[in-house]
Amino acid sequence: MSLQTLSPHHSISLPSPNPNHSNGLGFDWPLRSVRHEGFKVCSVMSRDTRTQTQTQTQTQARKTDVLRLIDEAEESLFRTGKFGRFGGIFVPETLVTCLKMLLSEFNLCMHDPLFQGELSAALRDYVGRETPLYFAQRLTDHYKSSRGGEGPDIYLKREDLNHGGAHKINNALAQAMLAKRMGRRSVVAATGAGQHGVATAAACAKLAMECTIIMGNLDMERQSSNVLLMKHLGAEVKSVPGTFKDATSEAIREWVGDLERKYYLAGTAVGPHPCPAMVREFQSIIGIETRRQAMEKWGGKPDVLVACVGSGSNALGMFHEFVRDEDVRLIGVEAAGTGMDGETHSATLAKGEIGVYHGAMTYLLQDHEGQIIGPHSVGVGLEYPGVSPELSFMREITRAEFHTATDEEALDAYALLCRLEGICPALEAAHALAHLGKLCPTLPDGAKVVVNCSGRGDKDIETVSKYQQLKNGSVSDRNKSNHPTKTTSNVVNI
Numbered sequence: 001m002s003l004q005t006l007s008p009h010h011s012i013s014l015p016s017p018n019p020n021h022s023n024g025l026g027f028d029w030p031l032r033s034v035r036h037e038g039f040k041v042c043s044v045m046s047r048d049t050r051t052q053t054q055t056q057t058q059t060q061a062r063k064t065d066v067l068r069l070i071d072e073a074e075e076s077l078f079r080t081g082k083f084g085r086f087g088g089i090f091v092p093e094t095l096v097t098c099l100k101m102l103l104s105e106f107n108l109c110m111h112d113p114l115f116q117g118e119l120s121a122a123l124r125d126y127v128g129r130e131t132p133l134y135f136a137q138r139l140t141d142h143y144k145s146s147r148g149g150e151g152p153d154i155y156l157k158r159e160d161l162n163h164g165g166a167h168k169i170n171n172a173l174a175q176a177m178l179a180k181r182m183g184r185r186s187v188v189a190a191t192g193a194g195q196h197g198v199a200t201a202a203a204c205a206k207l208a209m210e211c212t213i214i215m216g217n218l219d220m221e222r223q224s225s226n227v228l229l230m231k232h233l234g235a236e237v238k239s240v241p242g243t244f245k246d247a248t249s250e251a252i253r254e255w256v257g258d259l260e261r262k263y264y265l266a267g268t269a270v271g272p273h274p275c276p277a278m279v280r281e282f283q284s285i286i287g288i289e290t291r292r293q294a295m296e297k298w299g300g301k302p303d304v305l306v307a308c309v310g311s312g313s314n315a316l317g318m319f320h321e322f323v324r325d326e327d328v329r330l331i332g333v334e335a336a337g338t339g340m341d342g343e344t345h346s347a348t349l350a351k352g353e354i355g356v357y358h359g360a361m362t363y364l365l366q367d368h369e370g371q372i373i374g375p376h377s378v379g380v381g382l383e384y385p386g387v388s389p390e391l392s393f394m395r396e397i398t399r400a401e402f403h404t405a406t407d408e409e410a411l412d413a414y415a416l417l418c419r420l421e422g423i424c425p426a427l428e429a430a431h432a433l434a435h436l437g438k439l440c441p442t443l444p445d446g447a448k449v450v451v452n453c454s455g456r457g458d459k460d461i462e463t464v465s466k467y468q469q470l471k472n473g474s475v476s477d478r479n480k481s482n483h484p485t486k487t488t489s490n491v492v493n494i
């Protein structure tokens with residue numbers, strides 16, 4: 001049975017809570033407590049002040065409401081597998097036992113000092129953490145120059161400097177270690193841009209595990225350097241017709257065919273519980289480091305965090321640590337592809353409808369019959385018709401804002417960062433950078449913006465060169481149908 005055709009009623013109940021555990025829920029990896037702070041209202045006020053105070057009061061009440069919803073969701077997550085009404089475990093019964101075992105092992109790992117110690121050491125010595133929080137002086141000056149020298153300070157969280165060139169290794173390594181603990185010897189994973197494939201192949205080589213990476217044939221053409229890299233790292237790379245969504249379905253099928261031996265290594269925060277929560281936890285190191293580094297650099301928190309949204313792992317990795325800091329704006333940027341008017345985009349949160357896909361309820365790009373609409377983005381890793389259930393929840397409770405950037409805006413942002421900072425970002429990360437053009441003019445002087453530079457763009461140089469040639473009119477008309485139609489300012493030719 002295909003995971004995607006299961007009805008929403010096909011959910012399962014999770015193991016009952018263990019009352020001996022500290023939070024009474026049975027699954028008690030760090031639940032962060034929240035202080036609901038009251039607010040003072042002066043007794044004598046002018047009408048203006050009163051109106052202002054009422055507005056502040058309403059805003060505060062709304063914010064406190066948001067925090068309450070986050071707390072409730074987080075507490076019920078380990079009982080229900082859901083973030084509000086999103087997420088869940090919409091899978092065939094054969095998978096349920098496996099997912100319960102995974103949840104239980106994950107919970108053990110989160111409390112096992114030995115596992116945590118080994119993971120920290122590997123993240124430090126193998127992955128190269130912590131990654132720098134880099135002040136992008138010239139990028140900052142670029143945006144300030146159009147406002148008479150005023151504007152926010154832009155920092156980049158350099159996940160591109162991780163081993164393998166992206167944030168994906170944080171999660172791939174941790175899950176491969178967990179798989180090994182569970183006695184699995186063979187890992188299967190799906191990849192789109194190839195970054196999760198490279199990360200998984202590397203982790204499996206390090207841990208002496210078999211590795212199969214499944215990839216859509218279209219993605220294999222577009223990210224051919226990563227396909228070679230995965231093979232060099234010892235992985236078997238299997239092609240399926242289509243793109244990332246097709247590869248994911250095939251990887252899950254392969255896993256279901258040999259549950260005893262294989263481990264399905266989810267590369268992003270989608271799929272049935274506990275996959276979204278687990279990937280988020282393993283990626284949350286990004287935000288934890290960011291908080292510490294911000295405190296060291298400017299003695300405070302970031303004002304705004306910006307991350308691209310494919311399926312959600314780099315965004316949640318950055319956001320999770322700050323989700324209860326009401327004064328920190330969280331901005332996710334989806335791929336608008338060739339524009340939001342047609343269907344060639346990957347803007348699931350902007351344009352999707354709620355449905356069930358790959359074992360969870362979330363926003364989806366689907367037609368009126370519930371069939372998936374194929375996503376598009378120049379950032380191959382953003383092409384997924386669904387999105388993390390946690391981001392669907394954050395959108396619903398208005399804890400995070402979501403915007404879009406077109407292919408062309410992302411390509412311009414890529415060029416800008418190359419030229420101004422000597423950093424070549426992955427086209428996925430370039431979508432987050434592209435949003436700066438709209439964001440910076442709205443922020444006060446000196447505001448601190450942190451953009452998650454989720455990966456490096458080596459894999460994209462052919463794609464970028466092709467687009468640049470198209471822009472310069474030097475490619476035959478035959479290929480022009482792929483050319484993005486929208487134009488933007490801030491173009492930097494490379």
Ligand SMILES: Cc1ncc(COP(=O)(O)O)c(C=O)c1O
Pocket residue numbers: 166167192193194195196267268269308309310311312313314315380381382426428429454455456
């Ligand atoms: C560098 C990079 N950033 C972002 C993404 C998008 O994935 P996610 O939304 O899970 O971070 C990918 C996916 O392959 C990627 O390679």
